[in-house]
Amino acid sequence: MYQYIPKCSKMLQNCFLGLIALCQFTTVICEVSNDGSTRPSLDISQGKIVGRSQTTLGSGKVFHSFQGIPYAEPPVDQLRFMPPKRLTNWEGVLLADDDGKKCPQKDAIFDSTPHGQEDCLVLNVYTPIENLQTDKSKLPVMFWIHGGGFTSGSGSTDFFGPDNFMEENVVLVTTNYRLGALGFLNLEDDLVAGNMGLKDIVMALNWVKDNVGSFGGDGNQVTIFGNNAGGAIVSLLTHSPMAKGLFSKAICQSGVYKLPQLFNIKQRHRAFVLAKMLNKDPTDSKSLLRMFNKLSAFDFVKGAPKTFDSTEVRDVQKNIVPFGPSVESGVNGTEVFLSTIPEDVNELPNPNIPMMxxxxxxxxxxxxxxxxxxxxxxxxxxxxxxxxxxxxxxxxxxxxxxxxxxxxxxxxxxxxxxxxxxxxxxxxxxxxxxxxxxxxxxxxxxxxxxxxxxxxxxxxxxxxxxxxxxxxxxxxxxxxxxxxxxxxxxxxxxxxxxxxxxxxxxxxxxxxxxxxxxxxxxxxxxxxxxxxxxxxxxxxxxxxxxxxxxxxxxxxxxxxxxxxxxxxxxxxxxxxxxxxxxxxxxxxxxxxxxxxxxx
The missing domain is CATH 3.40.50.1820 (Alpha/Beta hydrolase fold, catalytic domain)
Known part of the structure; x- marks a missing residue:
């Protein structure tokens, strides 16, 4: 999925050095695009990346965008349903000039056709600092978490173009996280503990902490904000010990941890109902996981809505989503995002941060x-x-x-x-x-x-x-x-x-x-x-x-x-x-x- 500019021969590297000397960007290779323009390029902890320079629609202010940057190993094969794994370094130069793929989903309002791919754990970074080499500013960082009812959405520029925030001199980060059953399946045991999508976001926040300084951002001044399900996730992050110290302020737009859709009961039961919907008949968690790992991602996208009916909604008296945030069992010392439903605000890991x-x-x-x-x-x-x-x-x-x-x-x-x-x-x-x-x-x-x-x-x-x-x-x-x-x-x-x-x-x-x-x-x-x-x-x-x-x-x-x-x-x-x-x-x-x- 990712585009890499391969390592060059010694002769070509020497040629590039001449170009680098002419560039005004950070640690910087300055890449030359097909149209002859230069592209911003910098070093982060995983390797070199190349972005692109743009101007805002409003005032024409120059900013740099680095899009589709992977922040974790692709959650495929044996990593499906697992917590995110830290990304290994890449060789060559990563071309980060366009939105990455969306996670598997379908949109109930605009596009009911399943789309996306599992190799989707990417984020986008936008910085208003033109000269990253000489300008040592450390700007506040705003980290956006999209909504979509835990079943759809992405951090792409379809809805989250950065222009307005670039005018305000902040660094903006938008991110993807796993959705639906692929992000929130919970077997209530140590095989699949749930909340993988939430742990993706924690991994992305750790990536920001480690790397945002290269983009002119201050890793100690991060504001998390999101709407709807994203707002609920922001609220949950304030309750999770996993996220302690990763942000300094928070904005919840039309979403909090008290939304009735959260913390569905019967998570394990729902997983086995999903298996039956997909014509599988597992006897235990291990057999279910083996069967699920052989299925297409779109099988889960299409099958998840069928795991409950109007009778269940009536009996629970909540507007529920099939797979969303849940309480984890914490078996065998696995790191837990949430061990209980947050009810006691006196136990907030981050009680004294400004909130909106x-x-x-x-x-x-x-x-x-x-x-x-x-x-x-x-x-x-x-x-x-x-x-x-x-x-x-x-x-x-x-x-x-x-x-x-x-x-x-x-x-x-x-x-x-x-x-x-x-x-x-x-x-x-x-x-x-x-x-x-x-x-x-x-x-x-x-x-x-x-x-x-x-x-x-x-x-x-x-x-x-x-x-x-x-x-x-x-x-x-x-x-x-x-x-x-x-x-x-x-x-x-x-x-x-x-x-x-x-x-x-x-x-x-x-x-x-x-x-x-x-x-x-x-x-x-x-x-x-x-x-x-x-x-x-x-x-x-x-x-x-x-x-x-x-x-x-x-x-x-x-x-x-x-x-x-x-x-x-x-x-x-x-x-x-x-x-x-x-x-x-x-x-x-x-x-x-x-x-x-x-x-």
């Missing part, structure tokens, strides 16, 4: 495509309301008195007259959005109890031409108000799918409100990485005197990211009060969360 938490005003808009295309779903939901609970710790026997009572309370709160249909799409969006909002808000409360560092809180409400996900799922983006899950992404990053929109915005730059929102957001995110404060006390014409105050244990101050960027208090207080009442009234220990299913 946020959510989008109408997260569940992204789900509307299926409801609009299949309106009968709402009718079925109306006659057989199978609710989802946005928090662990609460579960009811199906059709019990408590189940029926809670279902009726939820219907009355979110749906006019308790009726679910086409006329109550807004109510459905509000209800489903609280599956993200409520866990985020409760996580903010927890951190405020124990952390001595500031906690910043935001709501992204802005609606504009860069709200990609909302516009992708709705023919009429104005028919439902609010910002969908993921809608903040194309304000922070340059999204290839919206290249034509950016081009139009830059043609009318002075009047482009969308660009102003984007620039202000990126400035605040970069300020947080630099100073631990999104709006530090310094003159800034772009932020125009805006002050983002941290939240406190008695008052959830938050920044509403909309046209006016105004501070508010206690977002969604009515909805929070409703769910607090539900949990205070009906809460009971969810004992099944730690039950192992023996086969």
């Amino acid at each position: 938490f946020g959510f989008n005003s109408k997260e569940a808009i992204v789900y509307l495509r299926s409801l609009i295309n299949s309106p009968e779903i709402l009718d079925k939901l109306n006659y057989n309301f199978q609710f989802s609970l946005p928090f662990r710790g609460l579960q009811f026997p199906y059709n019990s008195d408590d189940y029926i009572k809670v279902a009726e309370e939820i219907r009355r709160f979110y749906f006019e007259d308790g009726v679910i249909g086409n006329g109550t799409l807004d109510g459905f969006v509000s209800y489903a959005s609280d599956e993200i909002f409520y866990p985020v808000d409760k996580t903010v409360s927890e951190h405020l109890q124990v952390s001595k560092a500031p906690v910043y809180y935001y709501r992204f409400s802005y609606e504009g031409s860069l709200n990609f996900y909302k516009r992708a799922v709705l023919n009429d983006a104005d028919s439902v108000s609010g910002a969908s899950n993921g809608d903040e992404i194309c304000y922070l990053f340059l999204c290839k799918r919206l290249k034509h929109v950016y081009d139009e915005l830059y043609l009318n730059e002075e009047d482009a409100t969308d660009l102003n929102v984007s620039r202000r957001m990126v400035r605040m995110w970069a300020n947080f990485a630099k100073f631990g404060d999104p709006t530090p006390e310094k003159e800034d014409d772009l932020l125009e005197g805006l002050k983002w105050h941290p939240a406190s244990s008695t008052r959830h101050d938050f920044l509403d990211i909309d046209n006016n960027f105004q501070m508010g208090q206690h977002p969604g207080s009515q909805n929070i009060a409703f769910w607090d009442k539900i949990f205070n009234t009906y809460s009971k220990l969810e004992k099944s969360a730690n039950v192992k299913v023996e086969l």
Whole structure:
């Protein structure tokens, strides 16, 4: 998969020395591309790499990109389902000038065709330092973790172009990690312990610690940030001893460890169900692993969604993913990412780092495509309301008195007259959005109890031409108000799918409100990485005197990211009060969360 420029003969090496003397880049070979331009090249711990020079879409600022850099051995053959293995050095020069392959996946929204390959553990590094040889700056590093429900996504420039952050003089790193069963299968024993995808990210963070200095970054000043599942992973990293000391700040966008999709029960059982779906009949872990190692990666991508049905979702009362983060057994001294479900914030390995938490005003808009295309779903939901609970710790026997009572309370709160249909799409969006909002808000409360560092809180409400996900799922983006899950992404990053929109915005730059929102957001995110404060006390014409105050244990101050960027208090207080009442009234220990299913 990787392209290497092979070692040269002695004569050619001598020729290259003459070229090197003319170059202005670091430890540097300066490679000459086919079009005659020079390429930045440097040494890292595994060998030499060659990237490419680019300019930002906005101001034309020069930056260097090094893409598709492997950070671990390919997780193939006997390394499938294993923790990542440290990468050995390569010979020659690695050509790192394009996005690497995505991990095996299919996208439920945009591309349902399985694609990708297992040799996918790569990352991308972008640096705004033009002359890496003479400029000894050590810039803050921002390490992005993509979302996708633990089943799809990558760190590629499809959605995560670096231009905006290059304007803010930070080093940006984006990464891939294993997805689905290949990244999260857990047999609850020492053969396959689970959380391989999370351990991939820890390996990538260790790589950054060892190598980012070569790109002008400060390995001791790393901010991890991510959205949705990526935000949940950021939250989990703050709880994992494996990640201690690998980052100094964290941003959780629409995702925290309390999301109901995390920590599915019956992990071992689900693995054997998957085997049966793939026409295999293993008798134990060893035979299952032998069989799984002979299958195609796409077998797992296609088979995983079939391992549970609507009855299971109904009984668990959670919106679950087949394979995701789970508790590890820690058998035989294997290194563990998580040994228990994080519940006690007093045991945080990194309790006193600055944190930012946020959510989008109408997260569940992204789900509307299926409801609009299949309106009968709402009718079925109306006659057989199978609710989802946005928090662990609460579960009811199906059709019990408590189940029926809670279902009726939820219907009355979110749906006019308790009726679910086409006329109550807004109510459905509000209800489903609280599956993200409520866990985020409760996580903010927890951190405020124990952390001595500031906690910043935001709501992204802005609606504009860069709200990609909302516009992708709705023919009429104005028919439902609010910002969908993921809608903040194309304000922070340059999204290839919206290249034509950016081009139009830059043609009318002075009047482009969308660009102003984007620039202000990126400035605040970069300020947080630099100073631990999104709006530090310094003159800034772009932020125009805006002050983002941290939240406190008695008052959830938050920044509403909309046209006016105004501070508010206690977002969604009515909805929070409703769910607090539900949990205070009906809460009971969810004992099944730690039950192992023996086969």
